[in-house]
Amino acid sequence: KVCDWVLRLQNPNGSFRTSVRSTQIMSHTHSYAVEGLLYAAYVLNDDRYLAAARKGGEWLAKKQNKNGSLNIGYNRSVFKLRRRVIELIRPKYIADATSQAIRIWLLLDRMDKENNYSENCQRAAHFLEQMQVVDSTDTNAEGGIQYCPRHPIMYAWVNMFAHQALSWLTIDSEKPVEKMVASLF
Numbered sequence: 001k002v003c004d005w006v007l008r009l010q011n012p013n014g015s016f017r018t019s020v021r022s023t024q025i026m027s028h029t030h031s032y033a034v035e036g037l038l039y040a041a042y043v044l045n046d047d048r049y050l051a052a053a054r055k056g057g058e059w060l061a062k063k064q065n066k067n068g069s070l071n072i073g074y075n076r077s078v079f080k081l082r083r084r085v086i087e088l089i090r091p092k093y094i095a096d097a098t099s100q101a102i103r104i105w106l107l108l109d110r111m112d113k114e115n116n117y118s119e120n121c122q123r124a125a126h127f128l129e130q131m132q133v134v135d136s137t138d139t140n141a142e143g144g145i146q147y148c149p150r151h152p153i154m155y156a157w158v159n160m161f162a163h164q165a166l167s168w169l170t171i172d173s174e175k176p177v178e179k180m181v182a183s184l185f
Helices: 002-007 027-044 049-063 080-091 097-109 116-130 156-169 176-180
Strands: none
Touching: 002 027, 002 049, 002 156, 027 049, 027 097, 049 097, 049 176, 080 176, 097 156, 097 176
């Protein structure tokens, strides 16, 4: 029932809205929806969920910035016009959804074989490498992945997503799809 409800949140272009009443798309929640559908497609062997995940993965590929990242959100509320104007001039590139996108693209490449996202994955990985803290006065941050450029707080989930995505891309490049799916959540 949950997966069927999520399908109702998907726009014709493949993106997932944050709620039934909203047009806003947040890259992180969109990616969670796609990951959940990939998991459900594999476990339940349901082609509807794979088709929806495929559209969601393709939407991510189309939204990927030249630097390999994804923006924090799309179709933002007009009530927050000031923030939208600022983000048009200086977009908020984020590492969590960019890491999730790598995982999604790798799974789609393994499960679906309809598209090849290797170039998207490489660009996203390059962005994540740029987000790694290599010189900081805070030694606890050394080696970590920033949520977004110039963000002062280091989040654990961003680092967990990035570590897994980069591991799948390099060390575990031949990992079986069932192990990848099982390690998503």
